[in-house]
Amino acid sequence: MSTATINESELLRTALVGDVTSPVLGGSPYDVSADGVPFVPVGAGGICYTVEVGMPAAGWAADQVEPGVSIANPSDPANEALLVYACVGNRVTVRSGAAAGATGVVTGKHEAFHAYKHVLVHLDKDALDAIVPGDRLVVSACGRGMQVDGLPELSCHSLSPDLWNAWAPQRRDAGLRVRVTRALPPEVVGMGSGRVSGSTSVALQPGPADLEHLRIGDLVAIHDWDASYYTGYHEGRMTVGLVSTGDSPVLGNGAATTILLSGPTSSFEFVEDGAANLADLLGLA
Amino acid sequence: MVEIGLEAEIAHPSHSGSYTVDSYGRPIILPGMAGVVANARVGDLVFPWAADHLEPGVSAGNPNRERYHALQFLSCVGNVVRVLDGPAAGALGRVTGKHAFVLVDFPRAALDVLAPGDRLLVRAVGQGLRLLDFEDVAARSCSPTLLEGMGVAVTGDGRLRIEVTAEVPAFMMGAGLGMSSEWANCDVMFTRREVVERLGFEHVRLGDVVAMHDQDHRYGRGYRAGMCAFGVVAHGGYGGIPGHGMGVATILSGPAERFEIVRAPDANLRRYLELAD
Numbered sequence: 001m002s003t004a005t006i007n008e009s010e011l012l013r014t015a016l017v018g019d020v021t022s023p024v025l026g027g028s029p030y031d032v033s034a035d036g037v038p039f040v041p042v043g044a045g046g047i048c049y050t051v052e053v054g055m056p057a058a059g060w061a062a063d064q065v066e067p068g069v070s071i072a073n074p075s076d077p078a079n080e081a082l083l084v085y086a087c088v089g090n091r092v093t094v095r096s097g098a099a100a101g102a103t104g105v106v107t108g109k110h111e112a113f114h115a116y117k118h119v120l121v122h123l124d125k126d127a128l129d130a131i132v133p134g135d136r137l138v139v140s141a142c143g144r145g146m147q148v149d150g151l152p153e154l155s156c157h158s159l160s161p162d163l164w165n166a167w168a169p170q171r172r173d174a175g176l177r178v179r180v181t182r183a184l185p186p187e188v189v190g191m192g193s194g195r196v197s198g199s200t201s202v203a204l205q206p207g208p209a210d211l212e213h214l215r216i217g218d219l220v221a222i223h224d225w226d227a228s229y230y231t232g233y234h235e236g237r238m239t240v241g242l243v244s245t246g247d248s249p250v251l252g253n254g255a256a257t258t259i260l261l262s263g264p265t266s267s268f269e270f271v272e273d274g275a276a277n278l279a280d281l282l283g284l285a
Numbered sequence: 286m287v288e289i290g291l292e293a294e295i296a297h298p299s300h301s302g303s304y305t306v307d308s309y310g311r312p313i314i315l316p317g318m319a320g321v322v323a324n325a326r327v328g329d330l331v332f333p334w335a336a337d338h339l340e341p342g343v344s345a346g347n348p349n350r351e352r353y354h355a356l357q358f359l360s361c362v363g364n365v366v367r368v369l370d371g372p373a374a375g376a377l378g379r380v381t382g383k384h385a386f387v388l389v390d391f392p393r394a395a396l397d398v399l400a401p402g403d404r405l406l407v408r409a410v411g412q413g414l415r416l417l418d419f420e421d422v423a424a425r426s427c428s429p430t431l432l433e434g435m436g437v438a439v440t441g442d443g444r445l446r447i448e449v450t451a452e453v454p455a456f457m458m459g460a461g462l463g464m465s466s467e468w469a470n471c472d473v474m475f476t477r478r479e480v481v482e483r484l485g486f487e488h489v490r491l492g493d494v495v496a497m498h499d500q501d502h503r504y505g506r507g508y509r510a511g512m513c514a515f516g517v518v519a520h521g522g523y524g525g526i527p528g529h530g531m532g533v534a535t536i537l538s539g540p541a542e543r544f545e546i547v548r549a550p551d552a553n554l555r556r557y558l559e560l561a562d
Contacts, residue, residue, distance in 0.1 A: 036504040113464060187456040187499075190507050191463025193474065194528025203463060207499075207508040208455070224456070229306040232459055232528030233474040252463035252507025 004171040005149045008161045013142040016082045017095075018071030018119055021045045022133040031063065034251040039063075043246060045070050045116065046133055051246060053107045053122050053217040054279025057255040058247045064203075064256055065246035066110055067216050068128065070118040071137050083109055083117050083199035087143030088242055088258060089163030089282060092121045097135035102127035106139060107217065107278055108244025108258040109158060111200045113191060120244055122284050144198070151175060154263035155228040157198040158242075163260075166281040167219070175267030179219065179276040180240060184209045186224040186233050190252035197227035201244055201256035211247070214255060217278035218243045221270050227262035238265045242278060286429065288410035291356050293366075295321060296346035296386050297401035305337070305526045308476040313337065315524045319344045319386060323396045325521075327381045327492035328555035331531055332481055336522030338529065341491045342396060343378065344386035345405050358467045360387045361411025362517055362536060363428030363558055368395065369404040379558050380407065381492055382519025383426060383469050383534045390492075390554075392561040412467065419445060422539030423503035425466040431536065434557035435494065440545050447496070447515055447537070448549035451489050455499040455508055459528045466502045470516065470534040473497075476525045486531075492554035493518045495533055496546050502538035513546075514538040517554055 023045035030038040043051075043065030051060060051067045073079040090106040104123040111117045121137060146156040146164070154176070170177040188209050192202025204211060204220070214220075219242055226234035241257035248254050278284065298319040304312035317336035325334055325341045345366070347353040364380040366389045376395035382388040387407065391399065411428035422445065424432070438446045453473050461471025475481050489495070494517055501509035502516075516533035554560065 032504045034501065034504060034507065034509070185456070187458070187508055189462075192528075193459030193462065194472065194526060195460075205462070205508050207510055226308075226527060228310060228527075230527040232308070232476065232526075233457060233480075234308065234477075234527065235480075250463060250507075251501060251503075251505030251509075253505075 001170045001172055001177065003168045004176055006161065006164055007147045007149065011142050011145055011161060013140055014085060016085055016139045016141050018073050018082050018137050018139060020047065020131060020133045020135045020137065021070045021072050021116065021118060024116065031250060033249040039249060044110065044112065045118065047128065047131060049128060051216070053284055054277060055216055057214040057216050057243055058211070060246045062246055063250065064110065064248050064253065066118060066120050067107065067122065069121045069123055069131060071121055072116060072118050079117060080199065082119055082139065085141040085144050086119045086139045087141060087158050087160035088260065088278065089160035090142060091140045093138050094127060094131060095136045095138050097132060099127040099130035099135065105282060105284060108242055109199065109201050110245050110256045111195065117199065148176065151267060153267060154261060156261055157227065157259045159260040163281065172269060175269070177269040177271060178240065179271050179273040180221045181218040181274055181276050182272060183221040183223060183270050186222060189222060189225060190254055193232050195231050197229060197231055197259045197262065200231065201258050202231055202241065203248065204254040204257055205252055206254060214243060215277055216243050216246060219276040220257065227259045231259065236265050237262065238268050286410055286413055288408055289359070291359060291407040291409050292352060293345035293347055293356050293387065293405040293407055295399060295401045295403045295405065296344050307524060308527045313524060317522050320401050321396060321399050325491070327390045327560060328553055329491050331489045331491055331518055331521035332475070332487065332523050334522045335524055337524045337526065338384065338520050338532065339522035340384055340386065340388050340520050342381065342388060342390040343399055345389055345407065346386045356387055356407065357383065359409040359412055360407050361409060361426045361428040362534060363431035363434065364410060365408045367406045368399065369406055371400065371403040372398040373403065379560060381554050382517055384520050384532050385469060388519055390560050419539065419543060422537060422543055424537055425502065425535045427536040431557060444543055444545045446545045446547060448494060448547050448552035449496045449515065450493040450550060450552050451486055451495045452546065453495055453497045458497065458500060459530060462506050465505055466535050470519045470532040471506050472529045473531045473533060474528060475530040476527055478523060489518060490553055491518055491521055494552045497533065500538070502535040506535065511541055512538065513541040513544055
C-alpha cells in the first residue's frame with residue numbers, strides 16, 4: 001500500500017479576493033434554542049480571537065463560532081466563486097491594513113440559510129490582533145478539479161493538494177484507506193442537505209451520534225451520504241468532511257462541516273485516528 | 286385566536302438559467318415551483334410527475350420581503366383564501382401547505398383561469414393555537430379548521446390519536462432541518478425511485494398527513510430521539526436534486542408517547558378540509 005496520487009500537475013492556481021466580514025444580526029437579536037429559550041447568537045462573522053482550529057467544537061457560549069478570520073467577497077457572484085474555488089489548506093495572503101503581508105490558511109467554509117457564505121482563514125496571533133473587518137485577503141485557490149488517480153468514482157470538493165498530501169490517503173485494492181476521527185450515521189446531518197457540495201457546509205446535529213470531544217478541524221466520515229454534486233442521503237455512498245465551526249444551540253444545527261470527498265462506500269476504508277485534524281495535519285495550532 | 290387578512294399574489298416561476306443535477310448525476314431543468322399548476326392537486330399521488338419541488342395548485346407570495354415573511358409565518362394550513370382580481374375574482378380556496386410560497390388549492394374552474402400576478406387575500410388564523418390539555422405538544426401552522434377536520438380524538442390513556450398515511454424515519458429528513466418550525470417545510474429525501482419503493486411510499490399523496498419519527502419540530506426542526514412530528518405533504522415530484530424531495534409542512538410536534546399513530550389511507554387534506562373539486 002502506498003499514498004494515493006492525484007492529478008496535482010493539472011490543477012490551476014487562481015487568485016480570489018475576500019474581505020474580512022463583520023457579524024450581522026436581524027431586527028430582533030434573539031434566536032431560539034432547541035429547548036425554546038431565546039438567546040443572542042455570537043460567533044459567526046468577523047474575527048474570533050478566542051477560538052482556533054484544533055479546539056473543541058462544543059463548550060462555547062456561541063452559535064457556530066467561526067475560528068480565526070471570516071471572509072467573503074462583497075459581490076455575490078464573486079463570493080460564489082470564492083466559495084467554490086477556495087479549498088481547505090489553500091494559502092491566504094493579507095493584502096491591506098495593518099496585517100498586510102501576513103499569510104494564513106483556509107480552514108473551511110460556512111453557509112448560513114438565506115444569510116452569509118463565509119470562507120474561514122487561520123492566521124497567526126500577531127496577524128489576528130492586527131487585522132480588522134474590511135481588510136482584503138487573497139486566497140491562492142487550488143484544488144477544484146482534483147481527481148484521485150485510478151478512482152474516477154470519487155468526487156473531491158474543497159480539498160487542496162496541500163491537505164491531501166498531509167492527510168496522505170493510502171491506495172488499497174478497491175479504493176482508499178483514509179484517516180478520520182470518527183464515522184457518523186446519516187441522520188447526524190441537520191441543516192445543509194440539498195446544497196451545492198463544493199461551496200457549502202453541512203451541520204452535524206447532536207443526538208444520532210456521540211459528538212463529545214469533537215474538535216474544529218476534525219475529519220469525519222458520514223455513512224449513506226453523498227456529496228458528488230449536491231448533499232443528500234444516498235445509501236451505499238460516503239462523504240468525508242472537515243469540521244469548520246463550533247456547535248449550535250439551534251435545533252437541527254451544529255458544527256458546520258466542509259465537504260472534502262465523496263464516493264461509493266466500497267471505495268473507502270476508514271481508520272479512526274484522533275490526530276486526523278487540520279491543526280495537527282498542517283501544524284496550525 | 287386572532288384572524289387577520291394577508292395580501293398575497295400568485296408568484297411567477299423563475300429560473301437561474303443553469304442546470305441543477307439530480308441524484309443520478311444528470312443535469313436537470315424541471316418545472317414545479319411557483320405559479321399555477323393546474324393538473325396536479327392535493328389528493329393526487331406525490332411522485333409520478335416529471336417535476337422538481339412540485340407545488341400543487343397555486344403558489345402565493347408577496348414581492349415585498351417583510352410582507353412575504355408575514356405571509357410565510359402567519360399563514361396556516363386550512364386558512365381560507367379569496368381571489369381578489371382577474372377572471373377568477375371571488376373564488377375561494379384553502380391553504381394546503383408551505384414551501385418557498387404558501388400553497389393554495391382552488392376549485393378546478395378557478396385553477397383553469399388563475400395566473401401569476403393575480404391578487405389573493407389569505408385569512409390567516411392558527412399561529413398561537415394551543416391544545417389546552419397537551420401543553421407539551423406544539424401546534425405550528427395548524428389552523429383550527431384543520432385540527433377540527435382531522436377529528437383528533439383523545440384516547441382512553443390520554444394520547445392524541447392522529448391518522449397518517451405513512452411514517453418517515455429520521456435518516457430521510459433533509460433540507461428544512463435547522464429552520465423555523467413555521468417556515469416552509471422539511472424535505473424527505475426521496476429523489477430516487479428505488480428508495481421510494483424500498484421504503485413503501487409510492488402510495489403517498491399530496492396533502493397526506495404523515496408522521497416523522499425522532500423529530501422535534503417545536504422550536505425549529507431537528508433530530509431528537511423520543512419526539513415525534515406530524516406534517517402535511519406540501520410538494521412532490523420524482524425529479525428533485527439530492528437532499529430535497531417530498532416536502533412536509535409541520536403542523537404538530539411533541540413527545541412520541543403523547544400520540545397514538547393510526548394508519549389511515551385517506552388521511553388527506555382533501556377530506557379534512559372538504560376541498561371542492
